[in-house]
Amino acid sequence: MKTSLFLIIVLISGAFAGFIHGTSNLVLVEPYLDEAINIENQNLFASGEEEDTLEFWVEYEGYREWQKGGQILAGVILGTSLGALFGIVFALSRNSLPGNNDVKKALVLAGIMWLTIYFIPFLKYPANPPTVGDADTVVLRGILYLSFIAISGFAAVGFYKLSKAFEGKKKIISLFGYVALVSIVFFAMPENPDENTAPANLVEGFRIMSVLGVSTFWIAIGLVLGLLWTRFNPNREVPSFN
Amino acid sequence: MSQSRQINVSKTGVPTIAIIALAIIFAAGLFVVGFDQGHIFSIAFGEQAFEDLYIHELTHDMRHAAGFPCH
Numbered sequence: 001m002k003t004s005l006f007l008i009i010v011l012i013s014g015a016f017a018g019f020i021h022g023t024s025n026l027v028l029v030e031p032y033l034d035e036a037i038n039i040e041n042q043n044l045f046a047s048g049e050e051e052d053t054l055e056f057w058v059e060y061e062g063y064r065e066w067q068k069g070g071q072i073l074a075g076v077i078l079g080t081s082l083g084a085l086f087g088i089v090f091a092l093s094r095n096s097l098p099g100n101n102d103v104k105k106a107l108v109l110a111g112i113m114w115l116t117i118y119f120i121p122f123l124k125y126p127a128n129p130p131t132v133g134d135a136d137t138v139v140l141r142g143i144l145y146l147s148f149i150a151i152s153g154f155a156a157v158g159f160y161k162l163s164k165a166f167e168g169k170k171k172i173i174s175l176f177g178y179v180a181l182v183s184i185v186f187f188a189m190p191e192n193p194d195e196n197t198a199p200a201n202l203v204e205g206f207r208i209m210s211v212l213g214v215s216t217f218w219i220a221i222g223l224v225l226g227l228l229w230t231r232f233n234p235n236r237e238v239p240s241f242n
Numbered sequence: 243m244s245q246s247r248q249i250n251v252s253k254t255g256v257p258t259i260a261i262i263a264l265a266i267i268f269a270a271g272l273f274v275v276g277f278d279q280g281h282i283f284s285i286a287f288g289e290q291a292f293e294d295l296y297i298h299e300l301t302h303d304m305r306h307a308a309g310f311p312c313h
Contacts, residue, residue, distance in 0.1 A: 003257045010264060022304060029307040067302050074275050074304035081271020084264035091256040118309070127309035141311035142277050210307050 001091070006234040010087030011080055013228055017220035018079015022072035025213045030068060032206035036129035036198065037064070043131075079217060086113060086221055090229075093160075103226030110222030116156040118214055121148045124186055127210040131198045141192060148189060155181050275301045276310040 041060070044050040090097075090109055097105040125145045133141070155178055163174035196203065274282065279298055283291035298305075298312075305312045 001255060001257060001260075003260050006257070006260055007263065011267070021308075025304065025307045030303065033303055033306060067299065070300035071303040071307070074301035077271050077301075078275040078304060078308060081268050081275065084268040084271070088256070088261055088264050088268075091260075122309055125309070125311075127306060128311075129306060130312070133311060133313055135313045138279070138311050138313055145309070145311060146277075206306075210309060213307055214309065 002234045002236075005232055006087070006091065009225065009228045009232060009234060010083055013221055013225035014080040014083015014086065015076050016079070016224050017083060017217050018075040018077065019072065020075075020220045021079055021213055021217035022075020024216045025071055025075065025209075026068060028209040028213050029206065030071070032129055032202060032209060034064070035202055036131045036206070039131045039198065039202075075217075079221070082217070083221055083225070086110070086225065089113065090225060094235075101226075102229040103223065106226030106229065107219070107222035110218045112156070113153075114215065114218040117149050117153045118218070119211070120152050120182060120186075121145060122211065122214075124148055124189065125192055126207050128194075128196070129198065129202060129206040132194065132196050132203065134194045137193050141194070144189060144192075148185065151185050152182055155185075275304055275308070 041050070045052045050056055086109070090106060093109065094102070094105055097108050099105040099108055125141070125148060159174040159178040159181075162177065163171040166173060274297060278301075280292035280295050283294070283296055287294070302312060
């Protein structure tokens with residue numbers, strides 16, 4: 001394998017998919033973030049911590065524009081990060097993935113990773129908009145979320161390895177094993193400790209758009225990496241002279 | 243008399259150095275966007291970084307949108 005070509009393909013795929021994710025969020029998620037932050041502002045006015053003045057809103061709008069630009073930058077950083085993981089797993093599992101071309105293989109893997117390290121953890125610890133969340137519990141919530149992602153991800157890899165020990169239809173035993181383990185962990189792990197007092201329609205709408213945005217990323221990374229792998233093929237045969 | 247022969251060798255193994263580099267990028271990027279609460283800038287700016295939270299604020303919207311606990 002050509003190391004530099006492999007790294008370039010993986011990093012470009014991740015950064016581009018992350019850019020798409022960040023840009024999509026400007027349309028999908030930002031209206032809900034603005035609504036949630038406005039609730040926070042009203043709470044600040046009610047408590048007397050801030051005054052509802054023109055000066056406040058000018059400063060606020062400038063600040064929010066900066067954060068919205070950060071959404072795209074953070075999308076590129078997160079995309080490059082998750083793309084790096086995706087690239088490792090794709091390169092190691094490519095020969096075992098179903099599909100008759102690299103785009104199909106990459107999309108299948110993207111679907112598996114979306115399910116195991118995003119959507120299943122999301123069902124346990126769903127995304128929340130601003131106004132939800134106690135700053136005193138943020139470290140605990142971070143540890144819980146990351147732990148569930150790690151358990152689900154490593155369980156998927158472990159049961160995939162185990163499936164190789166079985167023949168034919170017996171391989172489905174590994175799938176049941178994964179489902180059983182993750183189900184136990186799902187119900188055994190503590191709930192999010194914070195009380196959710198935000199309007200239900202705001203929280204539900206935000207969560208749906210959050211899932212759509214992240215799903216956009218996983219579709220994009222599968223497509224872009226698959227296409228770049230097909231075009232440049234870092235696995236191609238290397239001439240050797242004896 | 244020596245002869246030179248070309249043989250096509252299929253090297254499909256994933257280089258360890260590439261896996262290490264990508265693993266570092268994965269961990270660093272995930273920390274920056276998902277979990278930093280002033281830790282990175284505290285290396286240069288000390289305790290003040292935990293008050294300013296520049297990276298936290300810059301990544302704030304994506305942190306919420308991607309499902310990470312933010313505040």
